[in-house]
Amino acid sequence: MASSIHDLARHLNISIGTVSRALNGRADVNADTRQRVLEAAKKLNYSPNQSGRSLRQGATRSIAFMLQPHPGDQQYGEPFFIPFLTGLQARLADYDLDLMVVMGEPGQYQQERLRRVVETRRADAVVLANTRREDDRIDYLSKAGFPFATLGRSQSGGDTYPSLDIDFERAGDEAVDRLVARGHRRIAAIRPSHDLNFGYLFLDGYRKALERHGIEVDPGLIADGFINEAGGYQVTADVMLSKDRPTAIIFNNDAMALGGCKALAEMGIRPGHDIAVIVIVDTPLCRYFSPALTAFRPSLEPMGQRLAEMLLASIPAFAGPEGPRIIREVWPLELVARDSD
Amino acid sequence: MASSIHDLARHLNISIGTVSRALNGRADVNADTRQRVLEAAKKLNYSPNQSGRSLRQGATRSIAFMLQPHPGDQQYGEPFFIPFLTGLQARLADYDLDLMVVMGEPGQYQQERLRRVVETRRADAVVLANTRREDDRIDYLSKAGFPFATLGRSQSGGDTYPSLDIDFERAGDEAVDRLVARGHRRIAAIRPSHDLNFGYLFLDGYRKALERHGIEVDPGLIADGFINEAGGYQVTADVMLSKDRPTAIIFNNDAMALGGCKALAEMGIRPGHDIAVIVIVDTPLCRYFSPALTAFRPSLEPMGQRLAEMLLASIPAFAGPEGPRIIREVWPLELVARDSD
DNA sequence: CGTTTTTCCGTAAACGTTTACGAGAACACA
DNA sequence: TGTGTTCTCGTAAACGTTTACGGAAAAACG
Numbered sequence: 001m002a003s004s005i006h007d008l009a010r011h012l013n014i015s016i017g018t019v020s021r022a023l024n025g026r027a028d029v030n031a032d033t034r035q036r037v038l039e040a041a042k043k044l045n046y047s048p049n050q051s052g053r054s055l056r057q058g059a060t061r062s063i064a065f066m067l068q069p070h071p072g073d074q075q076y077g078e079p080f081f082i083p084f085l086t087g088l089q090a091r092l093a094d095y096d097l098d099l100m101v102v103m104g105e106p107g108q109y110q111q112e113r114l115r116r117v118v119e120t121r122r123a124d125a126v127v128l129a130n131t132r133r134e135d136d137r138i139d140y141l142s143k144a145g146f147p148f149a150t151l152g153r154s155q156s157g158g159d160t161y162p163s164l165d166i167d168f169e170r171a172g173d174e175a176v177d178r179l180v181a182r183g184h185r186r187i188a189a190i191r192p193s194h195d196l197n198f199g200y201l202f203l204d205g206y207r208k209a210l211e212r213h214g215i216e217v218d219p220g221l222i223a224d225g226f227i228n229e230a231g232g233y234q235v236t237a238d239v240m241l242s243k244d245r246p247t248a249i250i251f252n253n254d255a256m257a258l259g260g261c262k263a264l265a266e267m268g269i270r271p272g273h274d275i276a277v278i279v280i281v282d283t284p285l286c287r288y289f290s291p292a293l294t295a296f297r298p299s300l301e302p303m304g305q306r307l308a309e310m311l312l313a314s315i316p317a318f319a320g321p322e323g324p325r326i327i328r329e330v331w332p333l334e335l336v337a338r339d340s341d
Numbered sequence: 342m343a344s345s346i347h348d349l350a351r352h353l354n355i356s357i358g359t360v361s362r363a364l365n366g367r368a369d370v371n372a373d374t375r376q377r378v379l380e381a382a383k384k385l386n387y388s389p390n391q392s393g394r395s396l397r398q399g400a401t402r403s404i405a406f407m408l409q410p411h412p413g414d415q416q417y418g419e420p421f422f423i424p425f426l427t428g429l430q431a432r433l434a435d436y437d438l439d440l441m442v443v444m445g446e447p448g449q450y451q452q453e454r455l456r457r458v459v460e461t462r463r464a465d466a467v468v469l470a471n472t473r474r475e476d477d478r479i480d481y482l483s484k485a486g487f488p489f490a491t492l493g494r495s496q497s498g499g500d501t502y503p504s505l506d507i508d509f510e511r512a513g514d515e516a517v518d519r520l521v522a523r524g525h526r527r528i529a530a531i532r533p534s535h536d537l538n539f540g541y542l543f544l545d546g547y548r549k550a551l552e553r554h555g556i557e558v559d560p561g562l563i564a565d566g567f568i569n570e571a572g573g574y575q576v577t578a579d580v581m582l583s584k585d586r587p588t589a590i591i592f593n594n595d596a597m598a599l600g601g602c603k604a605l606a607e608m609g610i611r612p613g614h615d616i617a618v619i620v621i622v623d624t625p626l627c628r629y630f631s632p633a634l635t636a637f638r639p640s641l642e643p644m645g646q647r648l649a650e651m652l653l654a655s656i657p658a659f660a661g662p663e664g665p666r667i668i669r670e671v672w673p674l675e676l677v678a679r680d681s682d
Numbered sequence: 683c684g685t686t687t688t689t690c691c692g693t694a695a696a697c698g699t700t701t702a703c704g705a706g707a708a709c710a711c712a
Numbered sequence: 713t714g715t716g717t718t719c720t721c722g723t724a725a726a727c728g729t730t731t732a733c734g735g736a737a738a739a740a741c742g
Contacts, residue, residue: 002462004698015722020700030720047460051401052698054392055727062441062463069427079420079625086410089444093454098463100403101442103430113434119388121343122403122439258629284420288599290631345728356692361730371690393728396697688739696730703725709718 003044012040023048059317062098063308064123066137068110068130069103079283080300081129084151087304088127095312097124111136118146125311127151131163133195149311151303153328154197162310163328164303168198168252171280171296171333172205175250179276179341180213184248187215188239190260191252192227199224202252202280221246225256232256236263248276248341254283257293276341280333292338303331344385353381364389400658403439404649405464407478409451409471410444420624421641422470425492428645429468436653438465452477459487466652468492472504474536490652492644494669495538503651504669505644509539509593509621512637512674513546516591516619520682521554525589525617528556529580531601532593533568540565543593543621562587566597573600581608589617589682595624598634617682622674633679644672 005023009016014033022029022037040046054060065088067081089099100123104113114137117123124147128137131152138156141148149162172189179187189206191199203222210217220242225235232255239246240263251257257279261271271277272291279286282295310327312318319325346364350357355374363370363378381387395401406429408422430440441464445454455478458464465488469478472493479497482489490503513530520528530547532540544563551558561583566576573596580587581604592598598620602612612618613632620627623636651668653659660666 005700006698016699017701017723018721020698021721024700026701028720033720045460047457049396049698050461050463051392051395051399052727053700055390055396055697055729056699056701058392058727060392079423082420082423085442086444089442093445099442101426101430101440103427104434116388119386120391122391285625285629288626288630290629346730347728357729358693358731359691361728362691365730367731369690374690390728393697394730396699396727397729397731399697684742686739686741688737690737691735693732693734695732698727700726701724703723705720705722707718707720709716711716712714 002049003046004049005046007044008037008040008046011044012036058121059124060122061096062100062123063092063125063127063311064100064102064117065127066102066110066114066117066129069105079285080281083300084129084304087301087306088308089304090301091305091308095308095318111140114140118144124317125149125315127307127311131165131197133197133200147311147315149307149314151307152197153201153330159326159328162307162314162326164307164310165201165330166198166281166298166303167330167332168201168280169205169208172202172250172252173209174205174335175278175280175296176206176209176213178335179248179250179278180209180215182276182341184276185215186218186221186244186246186248188221188223188246188249189252190223190225190232190235190239190249190256192231192256193224194227196227199252202250206250218244220244227253228255229259229262232259233263234259236260237267240264240267240269246275248278251277251279254279254281254286254293254295258285258289261289261293271340278341282333282336287336287338291340294338294341295336296333297336298331298333306331343390344387345390346387348385349378349381349387352385353377399462400465401463402437403441403464404433404466404468404652405441405443405458406468407443407451407455407458407470410446420626421622424641425470425645428642428647429649430645431642432646432649436649436659452481455481459485465658466490466656468648468652472506472538474538474541488652488656490648490655492648493538494542494671500667500669503648503655503667505648505651506542506669506671507539507622507639507644508671508673509542510546510549512621513543513591513593514550515546515676516621516637517547517550517554519676520589520591520617520619521550521556523617523682526556527559527562527585527587527589529562529564529587529590530593531564531566531573531576531580531590531597533572533597534565535568537568540593543591547591559585561585568594569596570600570603573597574604575600577601577604578608581605581610587616589619592618592620595620595622595627595634595636599626599630602630602634612681619682623677628677628679632681635679635682636677637674638677639672639674647672 005016005019008019019037022034092099102113126148128150131150131154133155135154135156142157153163153165223235223239225231269275279293279295282297286293286295313325316324346357346360349360363375433440443454467489469491472491472495474496476495476497483498494504494506564576564580566572610616620634620636623638627634627636654666657665
């Protein structure tokens, strides 16, 4: 079943060098023999062994995607990633690149997984998700000179790697805008307490918009919680128990929003009636929740495709004629107005 | 940065053979030299190049997971798979195996992707998802003698490969049981029209339970639709427009259930009040939908782990002392009673 | 001390590719 | 006919491992 280049050579009575050159479309091979080689390849069902190729060329033709599920997130499971992965892998496939998925428990263990991939040369590049404000994975990869790109920005590593992010500032800004236009002035911001970078970006936009509208930022309305349903529940309950309640809440994570709405429900507060709720980032859950949650939606699949392109453009071996380029992009979100605000 | 076994050998002034044996824990190497080799390995930051290893050993130490998104499924995105993937990859990582994800458009293109993986030896084995009743991927892999396992059963290929499935018959059966106990006799079954095998299994259980209760199976209450929200909407509307309406519906897919509920809502029919709705298989969407949908829930992450074990047990190179075994398992679902029935 | 066994290590081949180099043949040109 | 050029191909090395084999030295044994 497994036929090698040697089999082809023997079958055609020529050297393996010629076979290889013929298959790889090199110029210094007779049109005739090339034809014969290609036919024999088809006949003997030849396909190149990737291990042999990788060894010789020093490239595995596979890209690792590393995601860090948040602790205690099992059941929920990041619906975010599937469409992103779909786009990423589709574009990689266009370049005959494989996609390797590296997960693993959060924390230190992650670093080991990453080192393993890099040091044993299991992939040619890495795509990082769940980017943190200070991300040691980024430090490690830059220092190692290993090609990578990130989904999300970070303060680590400077502008030396491609990154694609969602415009959380603008989403935070627009969310406030929308709420103020509807008469709200006490607007809470609830975000993850992890140092996930988007929490900071979101808050920047939130603050900026409030200032623009001449509304003083009340620290009591900004709350950080664990990035899951329980965290959202907890922190929302706290905020709503304060003496000067908000009339609107912007959640910076869908799971936290869901938990928060549970807390609201238990207090008899109805989103869309008694309080306005907006979610950044939208997931299918927001749509099916009752009331359906107004949310900012990213284009995940195109983002996956785009990040693949950006990563490839940054790697000399893959870059086009203009040479390698570091591209950083921030994509806007689309407001999906539903019933919660 | 990249230090090879040759570097170690040169540094220690011994042969590469000895270095390799020392690192691999072979018996015929002096305890002293082994110690020195291990220290040098740490000092020079050595890790074995996977390409070299793969080539020599004829094994890549990576497993491909192949999933086939349903057409037009972009936005929705199979929340099912993330926890499964998490479990699968966790167990594979225990064996130092990598996980490669192969997606791609549905249809013929899939076969090509699979062939590529197999023929270029990019993975040592494959895990198939979205198993169809007649699955040409299974035929291909068996014929090629390539190790694989499936998430879901199929009629193809006999009992020659490991498979792990959910007990759809029993879930269908129990769903009917539950509904009958609550006084329903006209129970509709709505399932995907693709030849996804679980649609058949579910229907078997559905039929069996009806017969047990002495209720005649009404073909007008069994409907197939496209496996997405639009399909569920369409087919539910049809069923509800028939003259002798059902008083309960079992949906064999969550996306279809969501679409179906939309159709119901537009007709002013409220699940949990005017009609009973049960979903097989549960996803987070069912939980957050309003009303929350009663559903049968699988243990996805343990299933991922288990299927990894089963796959490995079937491969001689990985099998334990008892030798390779083909294991097939069918796991029960847990009923999560909510508000829709 | 001679013989056998054990311990340890080096040599070299092999896995399947790609590619630098060189050489023979054919061809062109004067 | 002699010289230079172009086409084509074979040879062999290289990528980084693992491992079968054999041999030297040490140890064990009589």
